[in-house]
Amino acid sequence: DARVTQTPRHKVTEMGQEVTMRCQPILGHNTVFWYRQTMMQGLELLAYFRNRAPLDDSGMPKDRFSAEMPDATLATLKIQPSEPRDSAVYFCASGFLGHLNTEAFFGQGTRLTVV
């Protein structure tokens, strides 16, 4: 049963520390998304990749966030340095977009708390 896997599920860190979140997308999907979810802002699109190439990361604070996809089995989202306002649930999703039956599947998320 193919699924998107995110690690870690929970992360508590101190302000100023580096945080790396990992995602294993479903093989064969051509698009990988990173979202952040908070009660106030809902699901915000941070960045996405098409066939591993970054297409748009305008949703991320550039000075501290970076997203990469070093190979087809791994996408990473890094925050350095982390701040309390980064506390949220971060979701990775992968899908096959750009055709008639677009669908995207989400991981279970990483709940990040920055204290």
Next chain:
Amino acid sequence: TQLLEQSPQFLSIQEGENLTVYCNSSSVFSSLQWYRQEPGEGPVLLVTVVTGGEVKKLKRLTFQFGDARKDSSLHITAAQPGDTGLYLCAGEGNNNDMRFGAGTRLTVKP
């Protein structure tokens, strides 16, 4: 950036009632998806609609895509407590991005 507005924001009903939630935008989408999210989990895809005017049914759920592909509705017949959750719509833009509305939080009371 396309903006998707969902209404109502919150909805609380009794088991057996019918309901409709809406997803509206001023932008045209290549496709539109509906998801349901439960606490502690990621959103789960319910349906994708692609063609203007398209209607899709999933058991007691009926999804409609507007003729102009700018809006959509989700109708639930005879709601059950298991339908409780956050219902999210997402639009696929011309750049194959996927952006979400704020969601409708549905509570179905037994």
